[in-house]
Amino acid sequence: MNTLPSTPRPGRQTLLASLAALAVLGGGATSADAQQYPVTPQQRAVAQATAQSGIPVSELSPNAPDEYTVKRGDTLWDISRMFLRSPWRWPELWGMNLNDIKNPHLIYPGQVLYLERSNGRARLTTRAGAGGGTIKLTPRTRYDSVSDLALPTLNPALIEAFLTEPIVVDKDTLANAPRIVAGRDDRVLLSRGDRLYAAGDGPAQLIEKPGPIQQFRIFRDATPMVDPATGEILGYEAQYLGRARLERSQTTETQMDNGKMVTSNVPATLDVVAAREEVRAGDRLVPEPPRQLVSYVPRAPSAPVEGGRIISVYGNAVKYASQNQVVAINKGLRDGIESGHVMAILKNGAVITDRTNGEKETLKLPNERIGLLMVFRPFERVSYALVLEISDVPQAGDLLVNP
Template sequence: MKKLRSAERQRPSFLATLTALAVLGSCGATTAWAQNYPVTPQQRATAQQTAQTGVPLSELSPNAPDEYTVKPGDTLWAISRLYLLRPWRWPELWGMNLDEIANPHRIYPGQVLYLDKTGGRARLTTTRRGGFSGDGGTIKLSPRTRFDSLAGMALPTLNPSIIEPFLSEPIVVDADTLESAPRIVAGNDNRVLLSRGDRAYARGNANSPLVEAPGPVQHFRVFRNATPLKDPGTGEILGYEAQYLGKAQLQRGESTTVETVEDKDVITVVPATVDIIASREEIRAGDRLLPEPPRQLLSYVPRAPSTQVDGRIISVYGNAVQFAAQNQVVAINKGTRDGIDSGHVLAILKNGETIVDRTGARKETIKLPNERIGLLMVFRTFAKVSYALVLEINDTPRAGDFLVNP
């Protein structure tokens, strides 16, 4: 028990190490950040020990089941909520393999989760304590389902129908990215406004014409005027959020023709031909094309950030939307440069109003306290900005509200 209490005292170090390890094993975009937080052998040993000890029984939800069969449609967050009062402590409950902290340890529909509550601690496993059980030491064999590690079957962290569109639709770019992207120059039959099923013509820039590439048919996303995302506290422009309009498919690449007129060669540009295959809003000349990224549905572990976060909500995703509802997406002013990673859970604090106190002997300006009103989870990160899903609220979050560790 002495070692156990020691591990508990080092829990902040464990969480810092756990997340640092996660970032060390993730994409290159966060590697630079991770290098600022070296993991010492002692920290790694502490993390490995603590990851196997589980959480105190006091952290369990009162209705946490001893046995649960994962169902199609379940999410990692929902199961975390089922078992824990603070779902972001899921890595400790699950005893995550540190090398695989970036995914939910290959949890699939059909698996049975067993809650082990021995020694005053709780851990969740896929093996019943003591093996498959049997009377008198006899092992009882029964048909079992074999689970293959298929990424497409893995349990998602959040509801795919809610976040999947935002994995490709919103994009944060720098000031020059859209300006240099291919642009739509005209619609077929002089159409000014284009929608699904219409044909359009597009051009690249002088150094990078829009041409066909070997392999599958090229698909593009269509964007319009990027809106600056300003930090509510400092006013710094953190990036530009491009307005998603729809999707286009390249039919023919851009080319040139040469015609001799009066003994002179006249070069004429023939724009590329694209078909609009999806549209959220009407598309027009001047809108920009960016390559369609590969489809991905990330499975990551809900967890608290390893370092202190002092963030703000920049905006609520959508046209002229000021307030956020549950299951709505918001942009926040923290990104990979601040150590934010997909799966990080943050608490939302309502920005207390500044009012005039007229109840005393003289008028006095006071600020009401910031109140905790909900939780959000980051699911897509950029250098200075991230997108997060509002998970739970008991009031209405809005742009400017504060974000802190849960």
Template sequence: MAKSRVALAALAALAGTLAAPGAWAQNFPISAAQKQTANEVAQKGVPLSELAPNAPDSYTVKSGDTLWDISKLFLKSPWRWPELWGMNLNDIKNPHRIYPGQVLLLERLGDKATLRVAGSSGDGAAPDTIRVTPRTRYEALADLALPALKSRVIEAFLAEPLIVDANELQAAPRIVATQEERVLLTRGDRAYARGSNGAPLMDDQAKQQLFRLFRNATPLKDPGTGEILGYEAQYIGKAQLIRSETTGEVQGEKGQPESAVVPATIDIVSAKEEIRVGDRMLPEPARALSTYTPHAPSQVVDARIVSVYGSAVINAGQSQVVAINRGTQDGMEAGHVLAILKDGQRIMDKTDPARPLMKLPNERNGLLMVFRTFDRVSYALILEITDSVRVGDRLINPR
């Protein structure tokens, strides 16, 4: 039982997967490059110079830990999880699950270090005996496994940001009227909507239809060139389609029958802010299982921060989301970790009588991780910073 427990506890070992709550994650993929790195490290260990300065000799995994936390504990570069996995490759066959209660042991041999699980072969300790009484236990493995990052930090942004082209939002169905001519709508209110381009809004599916509500597509401009990379639609809430859009007859001014549009009926089921006539509707996509394996990009990256999501200010702090000027066309993918560079100050050399202008070197200011990508824009979460992050700051490979 103890050996089985150790094996189960080791399954996630430090691979960095963030799963949607309640989802099963035993079969998340590992890239060939990550496997190769782990195998190489398994053969020779990690150089002591790559360990964190205060890396502990042992650590007991706790509830609430994340892969990022544990990686930072042992390594200087938390995104280098394949090395951490490789340090423990004999114990961790599937690096996608690690559980609270597992004890990780750091061993330093010469100028190399390896990591293993307490109770594994070579430990010399006898496995604990666990006695269980014959009763039914219900326990969700996904609730126990450690994620790469705390999901609450990022979940809200998985649905909200939307990049559209100049005409996409204008072609979407729209709210056209409210009950009792109300100006602002919120959760629980009823409203009426119509389709666009001659296509009526139809409730023609077996299951309920949900729509996200958006407003004001704001242009995102490249800080370097000024080119518009896309339009960021402002997420304001969600609505459920109750009845289809149809047509009916009404009595005209002279008493003759006339055809009239009967708009579709919708109910507001959630509201981030007040909703009004003219706001646009896009179908709610099926919920997809999203995984995030923090890793450095294989290609050279030179990017810039375009905007701070959900804010009119140009400064961003810890755990905020920013848009960057690189997308899938540039090779960006979910999980890419980038280093943030703070632009060096421009000052005069007061020690020189000629007072020449100097630009101080750009300094590393923290790390961010890409979690959602579009063609030319991506959204990224600021993982750690030493000073505020500004629109226009440069992003490069983390090492």
């Protein structure tokens, strides 16, 4: 991971901050790392352009408040949605008070945001009456930031598990991965704290290496992910079971057997350190990847999304998605999809038979927009996305387009 520039520690006076995107972390990194995430040139360019004149009042949400005090439990998405019709346009919102912003990835409980409208344009500022005129003074509760934790882009609990748990692999990845061969004391089902034995072949052998203790994720049942439109298999979704820590390498052992020297393979020894479901022989091991810092900057894809569809709703036998639920989609890195891309969900209009004109005619009803989702973990040909807003119930097969 590249070294990131440091950010001054916040003092008792609230930090002036933007409503741009905050980095969200995977693999156990801390929020302090997120607060050091740099501003992208694209964010800064958009904000600087917007800061010259603000944004049109027509781009504001109809119910945008004149002022708002940031509260614990808020997310940047929620606050952006409060002020803008299109909450993914955070660089514009940041640009509305660019003169006050020193670090656009920080916003804290207790900050008061003031919305100014003038000559058909709007700006957001952290200073009451910044545009001049009379400032109305009223009693207000004082908020102090007693934590160094800035607001997250989204509720972290909704996606943290998906940053590390499910994986999309090709047909042979799990088949060639090290396999669990047995549990200690002939145990068939294993859970946290249990010892297991596993072996790999060729380059997949489980051998201890210098450095930190090696850890592995445990997976089972790679399920095909099929494109609803074309029927193409885009990858295989592996079921996450837990994590194990390597204690001893697999080796070979030579001993006498009926007067002959016989060489036997000795599997590696691992301990289960976390388990979502019970583990058993035949399950596969994949090395724990390095920690990654991922920046979720909500934005529309730069190119039109063509043929986008929801493949499935994450979970066993789940058909319909609800708000704040994770879905898999049939677009990935090869299609130019990146973390933070926001797409609209369209319910595919039903095909009906019309007899109202005295004749039998086949009609297809219009596609209707029913929500928004945001990609947070793209793979080569598929991605995981979080359903942010819905007005109807999304399901597998629904269409995806630019927002």
